[in-house]
Amino acid sequence: PSSNSEMVSRMKALLPPSTFELLEKTGLIADKYKLNVYLIGGIVRDLLLNRQNEDIDLVVEGDGVEFAKKLASELGGEIKAHDAFGTATWTTSTSIKVDVVTCRTEYYEAPGLLPIVRASNIREDLRRRDFTINTMALRINKQYFGDILDYFQGQVDIKKKKIRILHNLSFIEDPTRIFRGVRFALRFSYQFADQTNRLAKDAAPMLKHISALRLHRELELLMAEGQLVEGMKMLDQLHVWVSLFEVKPTLKTWKHLNQMINAKLTDSFYFLTILLYGSKKWKDKLTPYALTAKQSKLVQQLVQITTIDLKDNDMLSKLHTSLFSFLDETIFLYALLDEKEYLLKYLQKRKEITLFLTGNDLIKIGMKPGPVFSTILHQLMCLQLDEHIRTKEEAINWLKNQRG
Numbered sequence: 584p585s586s587n588s589e590m591v592s593r594m595k596a597l598l599p600p601s602t603f604e605l606l607e608k609t610g611l612i613a614d615k616y617k618l619n620v621y622l623i624g625g626i627v628r629d630l631l632l633n634r635q636n637e638d639i640d641l642v643v644e645g646d647g648v649e650f651a652k653k654l655a656s657e658l659g660g661e662i663k664a665h666d667a668f669g670t671a672t673w674t675t676s677t678s679i680k681v682d683v684v685t686c687r688t689e690y691y692e693a694p695g696l697l698p699i700v701r702a703s704n705i706r707e708d709l710r711r712r713d714f715t716i717n718t719m720a721l722r723i724n725k726q727y728f729g730d731i732l733d734y735f736q737g738q739v740d741i742k743k744k745k746i747r748i749l750h751n752l753s754f755i756e757d758p759t760r761i762f763r764g765v766r767f768a769l770r771f772s773y774q775f776a777d778q779t780n781r782l783a784k785d786a787a788p789m790l791k792h793i794s795a796l797r798l799h800r801e802l803e804l805l806m807a808e809g810q811l812v813e814g815m816k817m818l819d820q821l822h823v824w825v826s827l828f829e830v831k832p833t834l835k836t837w838k839h840l841n842q843m844i845n846a847k848l849t850d851s852f853y854f855l856t857i858l859l860y861g862s863k864k865w866k867d868k869l870t871p872y873a874l875t876a877k878q879s880k881l882v883q884q885l886v887q888i889t890t891i892d893l894k895d896n897d898m899l900s901k902l903h904t905s906l907f908s909f910l911d912e913t914i915f916l917y918a919l920l921d922e923k924e925y926l927l928k929y930l931q932k933r934k935e936i937t938l939f940l941t942g943n944d945l946i947k948i949g950m951k952p953g954p955v956f957s958t959i960l961h962q963l964m965c966l967q968l969d970e971h972i973r974t975k976e977e978a979i980n981w982l983k984n985q986r987g
């Protein structure tokens with residue numbers, strides 16, 4: 584859009600009327616206190632792309648927390664301030680959430696450390712951001728309402744469909760931006776600019792410094808975007824997996840990931856398992872990423888299951904006797920990764936079966952609860968799996984014979 588009137592009509596078209604009005608009122612209050620206030624970040628990018636986005640992020644040249652407090656006192660609602668960061672979240676009386684921050688400059692003394700922060704102006708605030716498409720600001724002071732500030736050719740890159748960082752150390756300072764870039768590239772069908780692509784590859788080893796939780800989070804975001812496999816492929820092209828884990832994904836990796844997603848197993852830990860399983864020292868590489876008890880158990884069981892002698896033509900009861908204590912997920916993953924179709928069949932059947940008898944049925948016929956119950960129920964499961972018992976009646980008769 585070339586003029587601010589065009590921007591204003593876009594805002595009217597894409598934002599809920601109550602949000603639009605709120606921005607107008609906010610601009611008037613900013614005027615009253617002689618503060619420059621801007622809408623920034625994803626929402627500005629999305630307005631330019633004609634996409635909806637309801638994340639209202641405001642920056643103030645001045646004290647953001649103070650300004651947020653003024654907004655709440657004049658327009659109602661509540662403030663949650665994080666004074667240390669100069670940020671506040673204002674929740675209006677109609678439940679619109681607005682983040683208000685102070686324009687700031689951030690310095691990184693060393694990669695991975697938290698940045699040193701000081702108040703600054705809008706240009707400086709935009710300069711520290713990730714990609715040019717995210718560096719546009721839209722002014723909301725009344726006289727300038729709808730004016731776009733575009734210091735870093737964000738609109739040019741939107742036209743060219745490019746993901747471009749602002750300076751050479753961007754990925755080094757914050758290597759998670761590699762993931763963010765991939766997300767935006769896939770979301771909008773954009774390409775990394777050449778230099779950005781090179782610098783992402785160079786910075787890929789820096790991802791070793793991000794926490795396991797963070798890596799999980801980034802994978803989850805790709806998943807939420809509906810682009811997990813495409814995203815992991817792009818990350819591969821950016822040398823992320825070889826830098827992080829010394830692994831090279833293959834066609835099978837992508838196939839297994841798709842199978843996993845189709846089975847609705849979307850825990851990011853499974854994605855890492857698929858990526859790493861079978862590679863050199865896969866267990867050592869995977870273990871630091873097991874953050875829950877279940878994930879640790881999965882690793883342990885995956886190691887264990889490979890030592891069990893399982894055969895394609897084993898009766899289901901035999902498989903069950905070896906595998907009853909294994910998690911469904913372990914069996915599924917192992918079946919997938921080692922391409923053992925018969926284990927998938929076993930797992931399927933094991934999930935479908937409901938035992939014809941319960942502990943209560945055993946008590947009803949006068950048995951005393953104890954360890955023998957689980958033995959009996961295990962035997963019954965085996966018989967049902969092999970279809971030697973097909974009805975509750977057959978189960979009861981079988982039980983009677985056992986006791987007799």
Ligand code: CTP
Nearest residue numbers: 624625626638711712713714717718757759760
């Ligand atoms: N940002 C950044 N570096 C990061 C994370 C965020 O520079 N590692 C900046 C970006 O400029 C971004 C803004 O902070 O526009 C807000 O971040 P976020 O809300 O995560 O991004 P959005 O661009 O709003 O993305 P999305 O549409 O996915 O919410």
